[in-house]
Amino acid sequence: MPLTRKAYRAAILHSLADPAEVGVEASYEYFEDGLLVIENGRISALGHASDLLPRLPADIDITHYQDALITPGLIDTHIHLPQTGMVGAYGEQLLDWLNTYTFPCESQFADTAHAEEVADIFIKELLRNGTTTALVFGSVHPQSVNAFFEAAEKLDLRMIAGKVMMDRNAPDYLTDTAESSYQQSKALIERWHGKGRLHYAVTPRFAPTSTPEQLALAGQLLGEYPDLYMQTHISENKQEIEWVKALFPERDGYLDVYDHYKLLGERSVFAHGVHLCNEECARLAETGSAVAFCPTSNLFLGSGLFNLPMAEKHKLNVGLGTDIGGGTSFSLLQTLNEAYKVMQLQGARLSPFKSLYLATLGGARALRLEDRIGTLQPGTDADFIVLDYNATPLLSYRLKQANNIAETLFVLMTLGDDRTVLQTYAAGQLVHQL
CATH class of the missing domain: 2.30.40.10 (Urease, subunit C, domain 1)
Structure with missing residues (x-):
């Protein structure tokens, strides 16, 4: 050559x-x-x-x-491919927003042609906004991930994605089972992980939509393929946190659910973390896990203000996420605009150089890719x-x-x-x- x-x-x-x-x-x-x-x-x-x-x-x-x-190139550590068509959906906070808008929108990805069309739009939007690497949620359908990786591979992009695992507390038309999610994820890993510049992320949506059996199998996948990623949500909304406590009364809080099922680790990225406490930040840092800070989404859904100074105190890896479609822009520049305001509301400053770090090298470190991207x-x-x-x-x-x-x-x-x-x-x- x-x-x-x-x-x-x-x-x-x-x-x-x-x-x-x-x-x-x-x-x-x-x-x-x-x-x-x-x-x-x-x-x-x-x-x-x-x-x-x-x-x-x-x-x-x-x-x-x-x-x-x-x-x-900018790095987006939390974004949902199947929510592209519902960005800017009016009037709800997290749990009602999921039921009213998100789940019906994601159900369309059972159709491969639809998945391919949206994957094309989604990747063009990322690149138009200067995002060269993203950690991407698919839908529960394997074809959503296949469509995304096929489009990303053609352009030799460094992308990470996974099929959502969700076997309860969601509409019947959108759930898998613990076993089917394991088998489908495994097939996608075998096909895509490490191919070109592509990586696979085990993707339980969040603790309330996975049974203990499914979370255990997610942890098993991470054990079987040691360089996999893991992505999920944590402590985004106070109502969500109470729901997790009710569903897992035997566990010592939200993070402990994921910890128990061996989902913390150096390639684990937890989206939001708005309501984490000091002990949870310390545990995330101790395990090498990262948090994706999603300011536009946290403001739009009324979830709260992420405490970046607390994360810094614990030397916790933090990346930046647009969280399309809870977030309202594919632009990480606009996301940093909102991040600055989130810090202002807490009496803290976000310097432009810290912002640059979050959108580039910080994201790369959160993804353990700082030797390849981010600088x-x-x-x-x-x-x-x-x-x-x-x-x-x-x-x-x-x-x-x-x-x-x-x-x-x-x-x-x-x-x-x-x-x-x-x-x-x-x-x-x-x-x-x-």
Whole structure:
């Protein structure tokens, strides 16, 4: 295969570490006039254009962006493929919202053609918004996951997904059984896990919709395939938490249900965690588990405010999630806009560099993929995006007033959306262009 080498010149910014651990100044690397060199789908060099240009072959293809910022591709650690068609559904909190809108919408994925159509729309929306990796819930139907992975494989995307396991407390038309969920998940794992840049996640929807037998089999799958992911929901809504206590009176709280069935671990991601306590945060951190912070969804469904400072205190890995369709935007820029407000309401600040970290390297660490994605370090996958400073008249005008990269970044995260993403690259290939 011939060597393919390209270079991209622009302002370039990426995270190096969590600002909460190393301080803001040591947490990022910024090149005002930077150069990113790609070889065969991976980053081979990153630095100041003035340093790197003299070392490059004279015939290398260089794309030079004016008024633009290159960052790593964004990482969404919690999102639902089958809820694409019901984003912005009016008037309910979590449990009523599931019954009124979500379950009927997800039932359509019994039809393979429908699953394929939505998978195509869903992936295009991710890429339009600069999201190059996502941890994705399918529906209870295996065809939802097959359709998603087939579409992702064609573009060589790094994606993680799983079939929902749900054998109680849901409509009959949408439940599986403990055994069928195990067998269907196993077949999907054998077909997709580790194929190209694809990974499988064991996906019990949440404790109330799985019997103890199903949760035990979910834990068994994780034991049989040690590098699998696990995704589920936790402590999103106070009514939900009380329901879990009633369903599992023998367990010491919501997290202990998952702990008992061996679902905590280094590739386990728990969505929401709005009402976690200190002890639960400590246990999640101790097991290497992660939480997906979903601010747009938590506000839209009235669930509450995630306590990021408490998670930081326990050195708990936290990624960012859009949680489509409880969340109202595929844009992680817009999600960070809401995250800032969630922190403000708690008297805490969310710096632009912490926001960048959450949407890139923090997400990669939550997924244990920081050696492959989430930064622009040489040797990592060439998943990156180009953000246009002139995407809208207001953004263009506002950024002309910005005095430094911190202000520029913050404005991009408050005024930016899908229109700001000029191009998206995955494994060095252009997969979206405005």
